[in-house]
Amino acid sequence: MEKFISLNNKKIRIKYLILSFLKKLIQFFFPERCVGCGELLKEDTPLFCNNCFLTLKAINPPFCYKCGYPFPGYVKVSHLCGECIKEKRYFDFARSCFSYEGLIREAIQKFKFNGKVFIGLKFADIMFSRTSYFFEKRDWDLIIPVPVHINKLRKREFNQAQVLASKIAFYLGIPYLRYLLIKKINNPSQFSLKREDRIKNVKGVFGIVDSKKIKEKKLLLIDDVMTTGATVNECAKILKRYGAKRVDVFTIARTLK
Ligand SMILES: [Zn+2]
Ligand SMILES: [Zn+2]
Structure with missing residues (x-):
């Protein structure tokens, strides 16, 4: 490191x-x-x-410069993907290290559901080592984890995104705000839902505790897995609504079709 x-x-x-x-x-x-x-x-x-x-399938360019979705080998330059043309994206740039499959999927599940926090801490090392590769501008003011609802937190005892975000924030030497973005509604898990239902499922479920703290700030939003991007997009929407200047998203892995 x-x-x-x-x-x-x-x-x-x-x-x-x-x-x-x-x-x-x-x-x-x-x-x-x-x-x-x-x-x-x-x-x-x-x-x-x-x-x-x-x-492991690491994600590398060429990819959509907005959401980071990789294009097949015959595409030579990064451009905007179909989803980002079709749907409004509130985040500025989203990047993920790996495709969510095989050993990465197994390791993330062990981290998240079997309480193996050390796996998350190692993933944070990997993510930090990739920040300069993925993000041209790394002038973030704050790091924020994607929140989980308090009921889920009671069951699982930790928020996987917090584990990642706190260590990355430590390496970058910038503040990390655990409870600024909160989840107000305990919605069903996104994993079981179809694309259109995922967007509906996250609508209005997040809230901001102290909006003064994000006014004019450049934020890095952290989560473990990005699937369609509906969750991080909804988070970015509310962060922007309360005055965030830039919201970048960074996850360990992302589901590829
Ligand atoms: Zn895209
Ligand atoms: Zn091995």
Whole structure:
């Protein structure tokens, strides 16, 4: 990770060095295993061994410059995709690291539903290392996680987006606001719904607690998976309505058709 860190803030740099030392100590006593096959991992290999890593589908350009949806190999330049032409997108740029399938899907589900927070923290490392690759402008003022409803939080005990957002914010050295964007309505999960129903399902479910904090601010919105983009678009809509200047979206993975 060191090579991706350009921390000019001395306090953060010291914090980072202490954390790196603690991490090495933990790795010595509890060596990490590949999330895919269980093989012992070499130091600083994030989550997967080389063999498993090769099975992952990383998302690379050319893709839609708005939502980050990758185009097939014969398209040479990035342009706007059909969905972004058809539908109003309130976010500015959305990017995801991987296609949501195979080992990535399994790892995200272990993180989210089996409480394996360490997987999320490693995903945050991977996401942070890709920020400069995906985002030309990284002058964000705040990082915000996509919220989950309090009832879901009671059941799952943590919000996966918060785990990712807090670590990325720490690396970037910018504030992270956990409870600025909230979920007011406990709507059904998006996964079981069709595209048109997803847009309806998220309408009006989010709220802002303190709009002064986002006025004229450039925000990075974090979530684990982007499917049709209906959820992040609804979040971006309300953030923009309350005065956010720019809303970029970043997720670990995204569903590809
Ligand atoms: Zn493996
Ligand atoms: Zn698009």
